[in-house]
Amino acid sequence: MRGPGGWWRRKTTPEKVETYTRWSFQSFAVTEFVMVGLMAVVPLGMWLGAGLLLMSAVHAAVCMVTVSRSLDWTRGRRPQPVRLLWALAAVTAAVCAVAIGVADHGPGGESVDTAASGIVGIVGIIGIGTIALGVRERRQVFAIVAGFATISWFVAFTRGASLGASLFTAVVALLAGGVLAFTAVVSVWLLDIVYRLDEARETRARLAVAEERLRFGRDLHDVMGRNLAVIALKSELAVQLAQRGRPEAVAQMVEVQRLAHESQREVREVVRGYREADLTVELAGAQGVLAAAGIDCTVSGATAAGLPVAVQSALGWVVREAATNVLRHGDARRCAVRLWVREGRVVLSVENDGVESDRVESGAGAGAGAAGSVGSSGSSGALGSPGSSGSSGSGLAGLRERLAEIDGTLQAGPAGRGLFRLTAEIPLPSAAGPSGSAARSGPASVPAVRSVSEVTP
8 A cells, every 4th residue: 555554554463563562652752851841941041941951852862762672672672771781771860950959059940840840750750661672671661660759759858848748759750650651561471471472473473384294294104105116116126027037927018018007097986085175164163263363254055955065175275365364464353255156156255354455465365475385274274375287386376267167256445444255256167056936036135154163064
């Protein structure tokens, strides 16, 4: 998307959470600068107010840089910004000391004392909260907050405040600094959880791919292992017989030829079974996988029972690719799958939200570029479509080729703001179609399927 906000929509969910966290803490520094400006310029006059405002601007800038470096450190992109944390602590102490000095030796008046106290509180609390982002140990965070509260009590008490007022100041500093420090710790913790969940989803996909490769390897071993052993043995026997001039060598080679053809046929059957996709299983698998990923997936319309095997297999691949790419390429919250029979044609529609327009053009929302990705059905465990020919693959092009073999069509594109819809239509053979009433009806007249149990065979 080239319009405003396109860069945000291109971000993954963890990246969005990280950006939101980064901006939230950086906005505290901006808030500090604005509030110090409002509190300092008017009661302290132009020169003193401008000086404190300038120091506050420096402190805010150091806070923003510290936020960025600290979050990068929590993600493992750079080392812990220890020197920057000490620099922020020094700048915070300097601004607070200047504000206290202005209150003690500057213009008299209650408004000046109030402004100086407010500046000390704002700068100190935001400084403590920012420093907490760059500290990993909770004991260190508690020590920083407790130290800030102790210093607040000491400054208030040495400046002539009563013991009760000094303790009240310390409690306020402890609560305010503690809340902001706690917010920093929790924000980093939540950000780490979001990234771990995203990594877990990627790991789950990779494990499913590995499991499917193992299954396919076991099938090939079971089919080819015995035959290849017999072929090797008979070939060796034929060589020995031929060396001795025995006519039985011809019979052994004929048997080798028969076994080779038989093995070729069995391999084709294994690959054919690997390519076929059961629509009922794929619907249940897509609903289960998307629900596990936090996406509300509904399956409605006609049941797959009674449809020809070729139609079920082709539509199963459509569901598999669409569900895979909803997980991989979008930021969807809802996905709706509908299946119905209309005028002698089976229609399958997969619609999801949270797909960017710039990815819609390439078909990423419903099956583009998913070669080698894990299929949507956990039970079938299929990967990206191998296709029936060398050109057939995953994505929209591969699906169109697969559907074209049985005179089907595929349409994919935006279906409204933030929506992407994939629609596949396949004509039903007249002898294999459902009853006449079902063939003439639309989606409103077919029985609804709304749960995994209803579509599980």
